[in-house]
Amino acid sequence: MSETEKKKVIIFDDDDDILSICTYILEDHGWQVYTYDNCNDVTGKVANIMPDVILMDNWIPDTGGIEATQALKADANLKSIPVVYFSANSDIQSLAETAGAESYIAKPFDINDLERVINAAVK
Template structure:
């Protein structure tokens, strides 16, 4: 049976604990995980990795999650990559909509919520 290519995810968050937890959870599900603590050169980072999905924190240096998501969605080569916006803000749904994200996940979240939202956006593009 041929080996399947692992699904790739990029997580942009400046909280090392969140990155560690998400990496552990997703690698257990056979994802290839790439993490960054800032959004500098975001177009180059995403183009170089070609992820299946992006997890984007709202409060991330330097340009912030909203502008970073807007840059991705404005790029013709990257706009179809689902972006899941995540934040502890109580208006996360508004922030995600304004950023142009495909879905959102409120912090703190549990493992099941993380898996559900990723599976939901992946099902839309399958």
């Protein structure tokens, strides 16, 4: 599969271990992965890549996942990109709904759950 045919995912998380693990898993399953450890200029970063799906951490500098997701959903060119909210917060479903995310996955997550949730979000 060529680089242009690969599905693209952006992961926003300030935990290097999470970024490394997710990148390894998703690249192994044919995804082209982009990672950021902050949400500064989130709409600009997403617009430059136009991914098929976004993984958004709740506790990410500087704006936080809710505000960053809401900014994406407020942008006419980006609002249709599915956002999978992910967090260790026990109230993740409520946080994902507040943010406007299409789906969510709780940390720590099972590798199979990660794949399932991401694949379901892009269908």
